[in-house]
Amino acid sequence: MLTLVIVLPLLFGTAACAWAGARFGKRAAAVSAAAVAILALGLLLTLAAPIWAGGAVTEAAQWVPSLGLNWQLRADALSLFFATLILAIGLLVITYASYYLGPTDPPGKFYATLMLFMAAMLGIVLADNLLLLIVFWELTSLSSFLLVGYWNEQTQARRGARQALIVTGVGGVVLAAGALLLGEIGGTHQISALLAQGGALQNHPLFSWALVMVLIGAVTKSAQFPFHFWLPDAMAAPTPVSAYLHSATMVKAGLFLLLRLHPLFAGSSLFEMIALPVGLATLTLGAVIAIFKHDLKGLLAYSTISHLGLIMTMIGLGTVEGVVVAVLHIFNHALFKAALFMSAGIVDHETGSRDLRHVNGMMRYLPWTGLFAIIAAAAMAGIPFFNGFLSKELFFTATLTAPHPLVPILATAAAAASVAYSFRFIHDTFFNGEPGPLPNPHPHEPAWGMRAPVVLLALLCVLFGVMPWLAEPLITRVATAAAGAAVPELHLALWHHPGLHVAMSGLALVGGGIAYALLMTNRFLHRLDIDRLFGRRAGRWLFAAAIARLVRAAAWITRRTDTGSLTVIVALVWMSALALLYFTVPWPKTVNTPAVPEPSFATLLVAFPLWLLVALSAGALLFWHARRTVAVLLTGVIGLVSAVAFALLSAPDLAMTQIAVEVVSTVLLFLALSFLPKRTPAIPFRRRFLRGAIAVAAGVTVGVLAWWLLVTPRESISWYFLAEALPGGGGRNVVNVILVDFRGYDTFGEITVLGVAALGAWALFVGASRAQDRARRTPQWIEPHSHLLRVATTVMLPAALLLSIYLFLRGHNQPGGGFIAGLVTAAALLLVYLAHGFAAANQFVRAQDGWRFARTVGAGIAIAAATGAAAWAFGRPFLTSAHGHPHLPLLGELPLASAALFDLGVYVTVVGATLLLLATLAAGRRNDRKTEEIER
Known part of the structure; x- marks a missing residue:
C-alpha cells in the first residue's frame, strides 16, 4: 500500500497529467492530478488505525542488497503526519493552480512536474532506508528545479532554479556521504534499525563526521543560514509552486530528516552546538530582512526562512519538549503560510504586481481575499485566538530552558520582527491609502474556486486557535514517534499559567507594532532598499561571485586545453591516463613469470598472419592518415581482424558483436565525413613528433600493463x-x-x-x-x-x-x-x-x-x-x-x-x-x- 502511495503520483500521475494537459487542456490536467492526490491520500488514511494505536506499517523489497540499498518503506505517526500534509496541501495547490495558470502556460508540464515532486517528497517521508531516502532527496532537487524554472523564458526563473539546484544538490551529495557513514557506523542503512540503537552510535569515532554531514544536507535543504539565500530567489516560480514548497514540502524536508534521526542525535553536544546557533541566526535574520522586503512574495519568503529557523532552534535544543514545539509549529506554519502565499498570488494575479509600495488599498477591491489573508497573517504574527499563538507560546517557554540566556532574548526580538512584517503584509496590501500605478488598475475578486483553498486554510487557523485541544492527540503521537520516547503530557489551551513567556509574548506584540509604526513614519520603509544596503555582503551575491570564479577558472582551463581539436583532447586524456597509471598502479619490482607451454606451430601459423595484418594496417595509417576515407577503412580492417581472433579463441558472441560494431561505426563515420574536407590539413613536424611520442608512450604502457596482467597469477x-x-x-x-x-x-x-x-x-x-x-x-x-x-x-x-x-x-x-x-x-x-x-x-x-x-x-x-x-x-x-x-499446448x-x-x-x-x-x-x-x- 505504501508503495502504491508513492507510485501513483510518480508514474500514473506524471503520465496522466502530461497526456491530459496536452490533449484536453488545463482543467483535464488538474482533474487528473487531483484524482491521483485524493486516491493516494485515501490509501494512506486507510493505514491510520494501526499507526494511531502506536504501531507502524512497513513494506520491503530487495533492490541492491549488496550495497544496502533496498526498497524499505515505513509509516509511523511522524511519516503519516508529513505524508498527509504533502497530499492535503498538494490537493489545495492543484485546485488553486487550475485558476492561477494563464492560457499560455503549459498545464501538462506543470501538473506532471508537480506530481513528480509530490512523489519525491512522499518517498522522503516514507523511506526506511537511508540510501533510498537519498534517491528521493535528489529527486526533489531535480523536480523543484523544473518547478522553479517553469517560466523558463524568464531570466530570473532560470537563475533561481539553477541556484536552488546547486545549493540543495551539493547539500544532497554531502548528505549522501553522511548517510554512508551512518550505515557504516550502525552496520545497516535501515533507518528503524539505526534508531533502535539510539545514542549508542555517538561513541563511534566517525559519528561526528556523519553528524556534521547530515546537518549540512538538512541545513541546505531547509534554507538555514548561511544557505538561506536560494529560497527567496526561488520566488520566480509560479505562486502555487511557492505555496507548496514553503508550506509543506521542500523546505520541511531537512527538518523532517532531523526529526526522523532525533533519537540518534539527541544528547550530542556537537549537534546542539551547531543546530541551535544556526536556527537562532536563521530565525532572527529572516525576520528582520522580511520587514524591509518590498516584494510581497519576497516578504513571505523571508518569513518562511524565519519560521524554519524557529523550528530548527527547537530541534537544536535536543529535548523532547523542543520536538513537541517543532511538530506543532510545522503543522501551524503549513496552514497559515499556504494561505498567505495563495493570497499573495491572488493579489499578483489580479493586479499584475507584487510591489508593496503600489498594491495598497486592496481591501476595497478584494474584500474576501483580504479578510482571510488577515486571518492567516494574524496567525503568523502569533496573535491570540489563532493557531500561531499556541506554538509561539510554547516556543517562548522552551527557550527559557535553553543553556544560554541569549536564546530567549533573540527569540523575543525575532517574534517582534514577525509581528512587524505581518502588520506590513496586512497594512501595505489591503489598507495604506490608494493603490499606486498597477499593470491592472481594476482588480476584482477571482473565482471562488481560487479563493476556496485560502478560505479553508484560514478557517483551520481559527479552528485550532479557538479549540487548540483538537490538535493535542495528533501532536502528541507525532512528537512521540519523532523523539523515540514518551513526551510530556500536552495541554493546549487558550490561556496557560502566567509566567515569563506571557511577558515575552506581550513584548513581541507591542514591540513589533511600535517598530512597524516607526518605520512607516513618512513612508521611510518604502524608501529603504535593503538589497542595496547589504550589497556585496548578501548571500546571493557571494554565491554568484563563487560561481563566476568557477566559470572563469573553467574557461581558463578550457582555453589552454581545448583548441577544438579532437586530437588534442585525446592526447590530454591519454597523458592523464598514463599519469594515473604510473602513480596509482602498484607496479611490481620483480615479476615471477609462470611457466607456460610453447605455442604450437598451428597456433603460430594462424596468429602470425593476423598480427602481421594488424601491424600492416596500423603502419599504413601512418602514411595515409590524411586521407580520411582510407583511414576509416584501415581502422575497420583492424576491428575485423580482432573479430577473427575472437572467433579463433572460441568467443563467437564477441566476434559477432565486433563485426556488427565495425560495420555500423564505419558507415556512421563515412556519413559523418560528409561534414569534413576529404583530406586532413598538413600538420607541422613538431606537433607530429609530440603526438607520436604520446602514442608510443600509450602503446608501450598498455602493452606492459597487458603483459603484467597476463603473467600475474590470479584466481579466475x-x-x-x-x-x-x-x-x-x-x-x-x-x-x-x-x-x-x-x-x-x-x-x-x-x-x-x-x-x-x-x-x-x-x-x-x-x-x-x-x-x-x-x-x-x-x-x-x-x-x-x-x-x-x-x-x-x-x-x-x-x-x-x-x-x-x-x-x-x-x-x-x-x-x-x-x-x-x-x-x-x-x-x-x-x-x-x-x-x-x-x-x-x-x-x-x-x-x-x-x-x-x-x-x-x-x-x-x-x-x-x-x-x-x-x-x-x-x-x-x-x-x-x-x-x-x-509446457504449452501444441508447442510442448x-x-x-x-x-x-x-x-x-x-x-x-x-x-x-x-x-x-x-x-x-x-x-x-x-x-x-x-x-x-x-x-x-
Whole structure:
C-alpha cells in the first residue's frame, strides 16, 4: 500500500497529467492530478488505525542488497503526519493552480512536474532506508528545479532554479556521504534499525563526521543560514509552486530528516552546538530582512526562512519538549503560510504586481481575499485566538530552558520582527491609502474556486486557535514517534499559567507594532532598499561571485586545453591516463613469470598472419592518415581482424558483436565525413613528433600493463559463470547470461549511457541548427542515387531484419542476443540511408527529426527498468531473473526466461540510439544544404 502511495503520483500521475494537459487542456490536467492526490491520500488514511494505536506499517523489497540499498518503506505517526500534509496541501495547490495558470502556460508540464515532486517528497517521508531516502532527496532537487524554472523564458526563473539546484544538490551529495557513514557506523542503512540503537552510535569515532554531514544536507535543504539565500530567489516560480514548497514540502524536508534521526542525535553536544546557533541566526535574520522586503512574495519568503529557523532552534535544543514545539509549529506554519502565499498570488494575479509600495488599498477591491489573508497573517504574527499563538507560546517557554540566556532574548526580538512584517503584509496590501500605478488598475475578486483553498486554510487557523485541544492527540503521537520516547503530557489551551513567556509574548506584540509604526513614519520603509544596503555582503551575491570564479577558472582551463581539436583532447586524456597509471598502479619490482607451454606451430601459423595484418594496417595509417576515407577503412580492417581472433579463441558472441560494431561505426563515420574536407590539413613536424611520442608512450604502457596482467597469477571466477549459467540464469550461452543476468546492472548502465550519449548528440545538433550564427559548412558527400544499391536494399532489408529476430530469440542459449540483434537491425536500416539518401530514408522510417528515435531510446531503457523492477513484486532484488520450462499446448516444453524482456530493452535501445545518430546527421545535412542555398 505504501508503495502504491508513492507510485501513483510518480508514474500514473506524471503520465496522466502530461497526456491530459496536452490533449484536453488545463482543467483535464488538474482533474487528473487531483484524482491521483485524493486516491493516494485515501490509501494512506486507510493505514491510520494501526499507526494511531502506536504501531507502524512497513513494506520491503530487495533492490541492491549488496550495497544496502533496498526498497524499505515505513509509516509511523511522524511519516503519516508529513505524508498527509504533502497530499492535503498538494490537493489545495492543484485546485488553486487550475485558476492561477494563464492560457499560455503549459498545464501538462506543470501538473506532471508537480506530481513528480509530490512523489519525491512522499518517498522522503516514507523511506526506511537511508540510501533510498537519498534517491528521493535528489529527486526533489531535480523536480523543484523544473518547478522553479517553469517560466523558463524568464531570466530570473532560470537563475533561481539553477541556484536552488546547486545549493540543495551539493547539500544532497554531502548528505549522501553522511548517510554512508551512518550505515557504516550502525552496520545497516535501515533507518528503524539505526534508531533502535539510539545514542549508542555517538561513541563511534566517525559519528561526528556523519553528524556534521547530515546537518549540512538538512541545513541546505531547509534554507538555514548561511544557505538561506536560494529560497527567496526561488520566488520566480509560479505562486502555487511557492505555496507548496514553503508550506509543506521542500523546505520541511531537512527538518523532517532531523526529526526522523532525533533519537540518534539527541544528547550530542556537537549537534546542539551547531543546530541551535544556526536556527537562532536563521530565525532572527529572516525576520528582520522580511520587514524591509518590498516584494510581497519576497516578504513571505523571508518569513518562511524565519519560521524554519524557529523550528530548527527547537530541534537544536535536543529535548523532547523542543520536538513537541517543532511538530506543532510545522503543522501551524503549513496552514497559515499556504494561505498567505495563495493570497499573495491572488493579489499578483489580479493586479499584475507584487510591489508593496503600489498594491495598497486592496481591501476595497478584494474584500474576501483580504479578510482571510488577515486571518492567516494574524496567525503568523502569533496573535491570540489563532493557531500561531499556541506554538509561539510554547516556543517562548522552551527557550527559557535553553543553556544560554541569549536564546530567549533573540527569540523575543525575532517574534517582534514577525509581528512587524505581518502588520506590513496586512497594512501595505489591503489598507495604506490608494493603490499606486498597477499593470491592472481594476482588480476584482477571482473565482471562488481560487479563493476556496485560502478560505479553508484560514478557517483551520481559527479552528485550532479557538479549540487548540483538537490538535493535542495528533501532536502528541507525532512528537512521540519523532523523539523515540514518551513526551510530556500536552495541554493546549487558550490561556496557560502566567509566567515569563506571557511577558515575552506581550513584548513581541507591542514591540513589533511600535517598530512597524516607526518605520512607516513618512513612508521611510518604502524608501529603504535593503538589497542595496547589504550589497556585496548578501548571500546571493557571494554565491554568484563563487560561481563566476568557477566559470572563469573553467574557461581558463578550457582555453589552454581545448583548441577544438579532437586530437588534442585525446592526447590530454591519454597523458592523464598514463599519469594515473604510473602513480596509482602498484607496479611490481620483480615479476615471477609462470611457466607456460610453447605455442604450437598451428597456433603460430594462424596468429602470425593476423598480427602481421594488424601491424600492416596500423603502419599504413601512418602514411595515409590524411586521407580520411582510407583511414576509416584501415581502422575497420583492424576491428575485423580482432573479430577473427575472437572467433579463433572460441568467443563467437564477441566476434559477432565486433563485426556488427565495425560495420555500423564505419558507415556512421563515412556519413559523418560528409561534414569534413576529404583530406586532413598538413600538420607541422613538431606537433607530429609530440603526438607520436604520446602514442608510443600509450602503446608501450598498455602493452606492459597487458603483459603484467597476463603473467600475474590470479584466481579466475570464470568457473562460477560456466557452472551457474544454466541452473542460475536458465541459459546455455554464458556470455548472454552474464550480460542480462549476472551482470545485468552493468548492462543496464551501459544502455543508459548509450541512450544518453545519443540524446546528447541529437540535442546538441538540434540546438546548433537553431542558432542564427551557425558555422557555414559545405558538405562534400553527395546524396546517393545508386539503383543497384536500392534494389539490393529491397532484398537485404527484410532478410537482415529476419536475421536480427533470429539472433535475438536464440541469444539466451546460442550466440546472439539483444545487443547483436540491435546492431544487425541498425546496419540494415543504414542500408536504407545509403541507398536512398537522408531525406527519403527519414520519410521511410518516419524519423520526425529524431523525435521518434528519442522516444524509442526511452522506451528501450523503460522496458529494461520495468523488467528489473518486476522482481520486487516477488520479493527479489532489482533485475533478478526468473526462468523455467512451461509446457504449452501444441508447442510442448519451452525454455523461457524473464531476462529475454531485459534483452528486448537492450535491443530497442541500441536500435533507437543508432537511428537517432543517423537522424542527427540527416538534420545537420539538411541544415547545411539550406545554408548553402542561402549563400548562393
